Amino acid sequence: MEFIRNFPFFSILLSLGSGVLTSIMNKKVARLWNTFILVAITAMSGVLFVYMLGVGEPYTFMMGHFPAPWGNEIRAGVLEAGMALFFCIVMLLSLKGGEEHIDAEIEDSKVNLYYIMINLLLSSLLALIYTxxxxxxxxxxxxxxxxxxxxxxxxxxxxTIEAATRYMIMSSLGSGLLLMGLCVLYDITGHLLMSNIKESVAYVYAQGVYNVPLIASIGMICVGLAIKSALYPFHTWLPDAYGYSTVSSAAILSSLVSKGYIFLLIKIFFRVVGFDIIVDSKIVNILFVFGLLGMIMGSVNAIMENDIRRMIAFSSVAQIGYIYMGFGLGTTVGIVASIFHILSHASTKSLLFIAAVGLTDASNGSKKFVDLTGSGYRNPIAGVAFALGACSMVGIPLFSGFISKLLFAQAAVQNEVSKMLPTLICLAISTVLNAIYFMKTVIRIYTPKGRRVERTQAGEAARVIMKEHPLYNITLFFMILLNMILGCCSQPIVDWITSGLNMFG
Amino acid sequence: MGANLLANYGEAVAMILFGIGFSNLLLQKNLIKKIIGLNIMDTATYLFLAEKGYISGRIAPIVVDNVTSVEAYINPVPSGLVLTGIVVSVSVTALMLSLTIRLYRRYHTLDMDAISTMLKKEDR
Incomplete structure (x- = not known):
């Protein structure tokens, strides 16, 4: 067996182990060590991704000494490796962009605890991707x-404590349903490994005796993961959690944590139950309706919001709606669009959160729109980054948001009329609503306050900010670059997602 | 239908308990009652798993007197899952309780709605 095949296991274990190690480090060492680990895992995932593209077929990795039906397994394919690489990059960028705020907002003795959480989060995300x-x-x-x-x-x-409590309550509801669903599925099939379950489910479904508990268990798993990833009616914890936590947390939570659950759901669709059975069971139709509702209601709530961070948070609700709408279309093309939107939303939302914090810093830390007037001149770099992120969210060509909307529309057109029409109409309405609140914000940050002094000083302000916060600006640059890469080189990425999904089946 | 329900009454009880716990966690205002709901919900899952793993007339899979036949023992996998589940539920409960203590020290109430109202007032 080639050495590269150990990399998924190494990356999970490395981040899990360094979480333990970080507890005895001080602030500076913890940060250095965390950066080192993140870069190492990113490099490993990159090497694995290139290797998998060359090999072209997935492999399973035995954990421990027991073979398939008893032991535990890791499985890696093109899609898993690519997702791991992307998640690591986004996490590294979000952490570096908010580093000054981590230092300023968290007590000195607790900064290393923050990095423990980051390490554990990374290892659990990787495990969700690979297991x-x-x-x-x-x-x-x-x-x-x-x-x-x-x-x-x-x-x-x-x-934040109230937000964390709400988050824990909703998450416990979700994981309770997920656990019960898994237990019922285990009872019907008698297996815990995904590939074995899939064989048994196909057999059981063909027999037709246990269809009711089977559908019920799939329903519980879907609803559980939907609650955890903040699908529309379950989003109440989200604005507080994203709006008041430190900025890196908000960026990581919105772009990675909810996406990890969604990726697990896609794995369950394709690797555990089989996509034909999922479509046949009509569960996707329910996800479809709630996805559409989320697209509209999330945007409406965002328009009414008066606080920039909470507005971006509500925009996340709408984007999660898009992803579930893609599942609801019930075709592989729809899932490809959803996965592309996962990437696009992760890169854009982290950019928006990091850029917004630059604007609020330039406005004496106030997140209210009134105080943000003209902040695009006080911090020109964050202003430009925010404007570009907003363009991507609205769906202007050259940026990733455009491609994901295009893919959704293409997927919708290939569907039957009863699903095509609502999808296209909701896409159109949601795009207009997106444009309303993002353009409102961009216009607001570029409206000079009082006299036109600020505009002339923008060049000077840019130089000062370049000098004072070099890391922040470099991060913003890389985030915009990532976004543009997704938007401009979309065809290879879509091909990669499609081939990865084929390997799932 | 009726006969199946009678034969699997353990699973039925587990499902009812799960529903009770779930709705408590969702609907109660008091944080401690919510946590109690969470524990009822998790315990219902363990009951369900234990019911599924048990085969009547057999004993726990610990080899004594050199009896190695599979027929003598119950299925050990669900018991293992229950153990894992207990570990998870203990840590989640501990975290929820610590959050509750924090909230109580700050706002002197356990009512989630009252805390939300106070937070809105703080903002103004």
């Missing part, structure tokens, strides 16, 4: 939830 065992997936879902809760409440204020 081939459903119960392992459940355990790592819980680790993910607990560390995400830590990320929210590490900045100590009434708001």
């Amino acid at each position: 081939n065992d459903l119960f392992t997936a459940y355990v790592f879902v819980e680790i993910n939830t607990i560390s995400a809760c830590g990320l929210i409440m590490i900045r100590q204020s009434g708001r």
